[in-house]
Amino acid sequence: MPNKITFDYSNAVPFINEKDMINIEASIHKAHEHLHKRDKNASDALGWVDLPEQYDRTEFKRIEKAAEKIRSDSDVLIVIGVGGSYLGSKAAIDSLSHTFRNQLKPEKRNGPEIYFAGHHFSQSYLKDLIDVIQDKEVSINVISKSGTTTEPAIAFRLLRDYLEKKYGREEAAHRIYATTDKEKGALKHMASLHGYETFTVPDDVGGRYSVLTAVGLLPIAAAGLDIKRMMEGAQEAKKQLSEKSISKNDAYQYAACRYLLYKQHKVMEMLVNYEPKLHYVSEWWKQLFAESEGKDGKGLFPVSAGFSTDLHSIGQYIQEGHRHMFETVLHIESNTENITVRETEDNSDGLNYLSGKSLHDINQKAFIGALYAHTDGEVPNLVLSIPKLNEYYFGYLVYFFEKACAMSGSLLGVNPFNQPGVEAYKKNMFALLGKPGYEKEAEILLRRTKK
Numbered sequence: 001m002p003n004k005i006t007f008d009y010s011n012a013v014p015f016i017n018e019k020d021m022i023n024i025e026a027s028i029h030k031a032h033e034h035l036h037k038r039d040k041n042a043s044d045a046l047g048w049v050d051l052p053e054q055y056d057r058t059e060f061k062r063i064e065k066a067a068e069k070i071r072s073d074s075d076v077l078i079v080i081g082v083g084g085s086y087l088g089s090k091a092a093i094d095s096l097s098h099t100f101r102n103q104l105k106p107e108k109r110n111g112p113e114i115y116f117a118g119h120h121f122s123q124s125y126l127k128d129l130i131d132v133i134q135d136k137e138v139s140i141n142v143i144s145k146s147g148t149t150t151e152p153a154i155a156f157r158l159l160r161d162y163l164e165k166k167y168g169r170e171e172a173a174h175r176i177y178a179t180t181d182k183e184k185g186a187l188k189h190m191a192s193l194h195g196y197e198t199f200t201v202p203d204d205v206g207g208r209y210s211v212l213t214a215v216g217l218l219p220i221a222a223a224g225l226d227i228k229r230m231m232e233g234a235q236e237a238k239k240q241l242s243e244k245s246i247s248k249n250d251a252y253q254y255a256a257c258r259y260l261l262y263k264q265h266k267v268m269e270m271l272v273n274y275e276p277k278l279h280y281v282s283e284w285w286k287q288l289f290a291e292s293e294g295k296d297g298k299g300l301f302p303v304s305a306g307f308s309t310d311l312h313s314i315g316q317y318i319q320e321g322h323r324h325m326f327e328t329v330l331h332i333e334s335n336t337e338n339i340t341v342r343e344t345e346d347n348s349d350g351l352n353y354l355s356g357k358s359l360h361d362i363n364q365k366a367f368i369g370a371l372y373a374h375t376d377g378e379v380p381n382l383v384l385s386i387p388k389l390n391e392y393y394f395g396y397l398v399y400f401f402e403k404a405c406a407m408s409g410s411l412l413g414v415n416p417f418n419q420p421g422v423e424a425y426k427k428n429m430f431a432l433l434g435k436p437g438y439e440k441e442a443e444i445l446l447r448r449t450k451k
């Protein structure tokens with residue numbers, strides 16, 4: 001099996017050709033220099049670039065130890081976080097575990113049931129979650145880089161109450177793990193006050209680039225997945241994707257294709273998978289690219305689809321609707337399961353032509369069929385071939401997208417490491433909720449609603 005994920009843009013021709021790739025090389029080199037030759041002392045957001053090799057080994061051991069404790073004393077782990085503080089671990093756990101993991105008997109599950117909270121304000125979700133965890137041993141991993149994000153902060157206040165009522169303050173504190181800034185923020189303060197074990201989100205790693213830090217690794221390890229192997233995959237990606245030359249660097253090719261298609265009014269990118277387990281990989285990818293690129297009136301709009309399911313809903317639009325999109329397909333090459341269609345005597349459903357074929361074979365044909373159909377319909381297709389769904393390739397994929405995203409933002413001429421626009425709704429919400437310090441905004445909003 002190859003040690004890498006490969007990228008193929010041959011199905012984006014005639015929109016992209018080799019000459020375009022040669023022309024864009026100089027811009028790629030310039031951005032590459034910036035990404036790699038940074039001043040290591042500068043406070044930038046490039047800590048993720050070397051992270052697969054230069055991560056904190058001592059903290060890594062503590063993560064493994066904490067994960068072991070959670071696995072031995074908990075039936076349930078609740079991971080509290082939003083955006084980059086939960087999407088990466090959710091993506092890893094969903095894509096690398098049994099599809100119905102939480103419903104399996106404990107002995108078949110390899111670790112506690114894992115639930116996510118603090119990624120919205122839904123009352124019924126929280127009530128239902130509390131129903132489900134009754135009579136079970138529970139631990140919490142609360143994750144917030146800033147330590148002040150409202151959704152996880154509220155969920156933590158409520159679930160901490162639940163835990164303290166159930167176990168008492170002291171025992172609850174032994175079941176709470178906080179992942180946050182090393183010194184500032186409300187969460188760090190609370191952790192010190194109550195004695196929670198803490199893990200660090202490095203200063204120079206932004207939330208959406210943080211899945212390979214404690215942010216992602218603790219929940220992933222608690223789910224029984226091999227985080228060492230994940231880091232090895234990321235290390236290999238780091239090695240291969242540190243090539244400056246576009247012809248040798250698949251992440252840069254992908255970034256270049258996105259930019260070239262964008263320039264031809266293909267302003268929407270649809271990340272496509274043929275495996276429901278990958279749903280949250282797409283959700284993670286959407287945040288990575290949307291927060292990194294959507295600014296200054298620029299940016300590709302990232303959307304996602306799960307095929308063949310969505311071919312039966314939005315397939316019509318993709319084939320014949322407005323021609324403003326391209327697809328990037330996550331193609332999983334092999335599958336260890338082998339469910340085949342058997343022949344029947346009467347062939348009453350007309351499916352005997354498929355006998356002996358596995359569902360994996362059929363899925364592969366759906367992929368090729370849609371690829372050709374959509375390309376014929378002027379929807380360019382980029383393909384990322386992933387040899388197998390496992391920890392190694394997950395780590396590789398994360399690093400691939402992070403590198404491509406940083407390059408892609410640089411080509412667009414935006415800062416791929418900030419997200420100033422996310423504050424606008426928060427400001428209004430705080431004003432409407434009466435948060436101290438937002439009185440002026442509240443007045444403006446009041447006038448606006450009276451008009």
Ligand SMILES: O=P(O)(O)OC[C@H]1O[C@](O)(CO)[C@@H](O)[C@@H]1O
Nearest residue numbers: 083084085144145146149207422
């Ligand atoms: O980890 P934190 O600081 O709670 O932030 C969660 C998410 O919220 C955002 O800051 C947007 O508000 C994202 O960039 C981030 O991933």
